[in-house]
Amino acid sequence: MRLNIALLGFGNVGRALAELIMSRSEILHQQFGIELCVVGISTGRHGHIVNPNGLDLQRALASVQNGHHLNVLDGNLMLDTEQFIDGCKSDLFFESIPTNPQDGQPALGYARELLGRSCHLVTANKGPVAFGYHELSALAAENNVGFFFESTVMDGAPVHGVLREGLPGATVNRVSGIFNSTTNYILTRMEQDHLSFEDALSAAQAIGIAETDPSLDIDGWDAAIKTTILANVAMQADLRPAEVYRTGIRGIALQDVQQAASRGKRIRLVCEAVCSGDHAVTARVAPVEVDYSDTMAGITGTTSIVSFDTDILPRLTMIEYDPGPFTTAYGMLADMINIVRGRSDTRPVLR
């Protein structure tokens, strides 16, 4: 089957996805019978272009990487994202524009628009999921399309895949873990290399895992957004990020890390959401001293971890070690494959 796809967002994640699509085309064809045709690319600063006969992905990558506009490609230029969505005849959209932690916009609006037009949607953007999971899921079901978002938590590790496919009929009572890799990297450098908070932050910025304005990570917002997503998806809660009790790591000094170590403990930015029955969920993100014997103490650098406590498996834990540049993009590719395989449909298909 041929699937027309469009890339809404062509930053680091979108471009890694484009490379993955090219390098895995044979596997997609042989293992899953999928032939992809990229009919639209929308960028933040290099224009928006559509072509129902397919765009030259290699050329699009080269153009944008060299800072050029997409107008060098064969296709029709669109004025803005709205016009792009309107003019792009794609079966499935990959959305990876930057996350807005206040209200998830404009991606939330784009998601409504796309699902409402019966387009499948794969997003790596935490905004629409944190602010609109229930609404968007219902909209996707109404329109009989897929709405998947594996890459919103722990990059491409199959966290949502496990919830959807691995724990059917089980009830999740608690979700916990370490979801923000920037703060975990900073804490690890402080404890292993005795860096001050400021120096560890600079080191994170130097290797490109912390932004110039690092407050989204440092103050726990990114972790709170991911905790919100897991609470709402795994426990059918209806939280918003601002409702998560949130303490970041800005106040943690090297001395705190060293004193914890002297007591056999490590400081981790622990995320937790607990259900006290009937979908009443309380969530928090805060630095916690965990014992060396705790699995979370062994989570260092950019590695991340999630645990699901359920009514049937007492605890199921997943760890994603050292994600690479393609892991987030891989989560989006896996979502696409799973939508094509009908995994967004949970109704019986037998008989």
Place this chain on the structure above:
Amino acid sequence: MRLNIALLGFGNVGRALAELIMSRSEILHQQFGIELCVVGISTGRHGHIVNPNGLDLQRALASVQNGHHLNVLDGNLMLDTEQFIDGCKSDLFFESIPTNPQDGQPALGYARELLGRSCHLVTANKGPVAFGYHELSALAAENNVGFFFESTVMDGAPVHGVLREGLPGATVNRVSGIFNSTTNYILTRMEQDHLSFEDALSAAQAIGIAETDPSLDIDGWDAAIKTTILANVAMQADLRPAEVYRTGIRGIALQDVQQAASRGKRIRLVCEAVCSGDHAVTARVAPVEVDYSDTMAGITGTTSIVSFDTDILPRLTMIEYDPGPFTTAYGMLADMINIVRGRSDTRPVLR
């Protein structure tokens, strides 16, 4: 939809499954639209019975738990398993007879028979999967039915679910972990309570996690069988359990455990299968001294762990903490739900 099911095997796992089916009937109906009707039960020592109109599961449980024959139920008695398979008109069979580590029989033959008759098959029995995975998968695909076996490795933790649904298109290069809980319990008791190997084994037998003849666990056979299954499923190898380099823990003395501890290490029965390209896989099971900082060192008691190293996620690890009596049965229930949802089909369904 109504699904006729049959239980082939009614020991600890089969009976736990029966209880789960009863206690989760509302969830199965509400969340998945499934109504189950048990049309056959085959036991090792209490007879074989079929009834196309449904058997009284509660009564069957009570009978067998009290040591009685199933002939107290309404239905037609069958002489043996072969006649049971022939006479039981079930859409899906749950198979949980004991594992034969030599050749997987007679379960392997039953699996051929059932899949050849276009019955869906869910098995918790390691034998047929370790000795016939490729053959049985092909047979299931030919007959357009599901053949799932989540509970063969790490109880009901979604290990196979993650391979099938969470890592599509990825290539697994290495599988490793701790797959046998009896030996891990023994090693944990030796290191934590300074028990001799013999006393720790007796303790495992006392709580019912080691058999009277514990050689299958102690000598690494169970671990080798599970390693075979994962190598064949995750890396398309074609191993048999006897081809796994295998050393058990019979030779481990308390002194070894204590000397390892004095070097900051713990002894774990580590399972590993490594692909050196083109499905050429080497596998081994052996006691290994792992560093305290290794995640495997923190795996104590009956907890188990598996790691997949892939070409795209450098390492994905899953840990199942403290499985309860229903976790193996839950894996079978999850398999059934996933078969009903069409998850055994990987072909595109879009358009």
